[in-house]
Amino acid sequence: MEQDGIGELEGMRSSIDNMDAALIHLLAERFKITQRVGVLKAEKGLPAADPVRERHQIERLRSLAVESHLDPEFAEKLLNFIVSEVVRHHEAIRQAEY
Amino acid sequence: MEQDGIGELEGMRSSIDNMDAALIHLLAERFKITQRVGVLKAEKGLPAADPVRERHQIERLRSLAVESHLDPEFAEKLLNFIVSEVVRHHEAIRQAEY
Numbered sequence: 001m002e003q004d005g006i007g008e009l010e011g012m013r014s015s016i017d018n019m020d021a022a023l024i025h026l027l028a029e030r031f032k033i034t035q036r037v038g039v040l041k042a043e044k045g046l047p048a049a050d051p052v053r054e055r056h057q058i059e060r061l062r063s064l065a066v067e068s069h070l071d072p073e074f075a076e077k078l079l080n081f082i083v084s085e086v087v088r089h090h091e092a093i094r095q096a097e098y
Numbered sequence: 099m100e101q102d103g104i105g106e107l108e109g110m111r112s113s114i115d116n117m118d119a120a121l122i123h124l125l126a127e128r129f130k131i132t133q134r135v136g137v138l139k140a141e142k143g144l145p146a147a148d149p150v151r152e153r154h155q156i157e158r159l160r161s162l163a164v165e166s167h168l169d170p171e172f173a174e175k176l177l178n179f180i181v182s183e184v185v186r187h188h189e190a191i192r193q194a195e196y
Contacts, residue, residue, distance in 0.1 A: 004142060005138045005139075005141070005144075009138060009139075012131050012134060012135050012138075013151070015131050016128060016131055016132065016135075017155070017158070019124055019127065019128045019131075020128075020155065020158075020159055020162075020177070021162055022124055023121070023124055023125070023128075023176075024159055024163055024166060024173055025162070025166050026120055026124070027168055027172075027173075027176070028163070028166035028167055029117065030114060030117045030118075030121075031168060031169075032167075033110050033113050033114055033117075034110075034114065036110060037107065037110050037114075040103045040106060040107060040110075041107075043103065044102060044103045046107075057115070057118065060115070060118075061118055064118075064119055064123075065122055065126070068122060068123050068126035069126055069130075070122060070125055070129060071129075074125075074183055075122055077179075078121075078125070078180075081175075081176070085172055
């Protein structure tokens with residue numbers, strides 16, 4: 001079993017599955033907060049996107065990525081991916097109000 | 099300060115920043131494991147991608163997303179985004195061995 005690496009592979013996959021569950025729950029909580037941010041922005045007439053805030057977030061996450069040996073390019077692409085989903089939600093909230 | 103929602107917005111942004119730091123550290127750990135998976139697969143001559151495993155992961159994460167009120171489409175797109183990065187790493191490991 002161990003000789004062909006299948007047992008070791010199964011163990012690592014089980015850890016990946018645990019991390020992915022944590023990832024989903026963390027993102028679910030993050031979207032709950034950004035939904036509230038979206039409602040607040042719509043109520044106060046603030047713009048959905050905030051380029052200055054996003055630039056600071058990218059710089060901070062790139063720096064955290066370097067510290068934790070994650071590719072900073074990947075961290076930036078991931079944040080852009082999440083933020084574009086958030087902006088899509090915010091625009092939907094705004095449109096639902098008109 | 100509270101009247102224009104800026105104080106409330108700052109509080110929510112601070113929570114988002116905490117979650118993003120957790121996200122980066124979780125993904126850094128996930129990539130450490132998938133790097134080990136990549137080395138093992140290259141050593142044992144196993145293919146870099148595993149469509150059956152990926153289909154199971156997608157179904158499981160979509161189901162976890164529904165339970166935690168996250169859009170399952172987003173969860174699937176996110177996993178595809180992460181997995182495509184992992185496969186890119188695995189192919190690099192494989193090529194580095196030849």
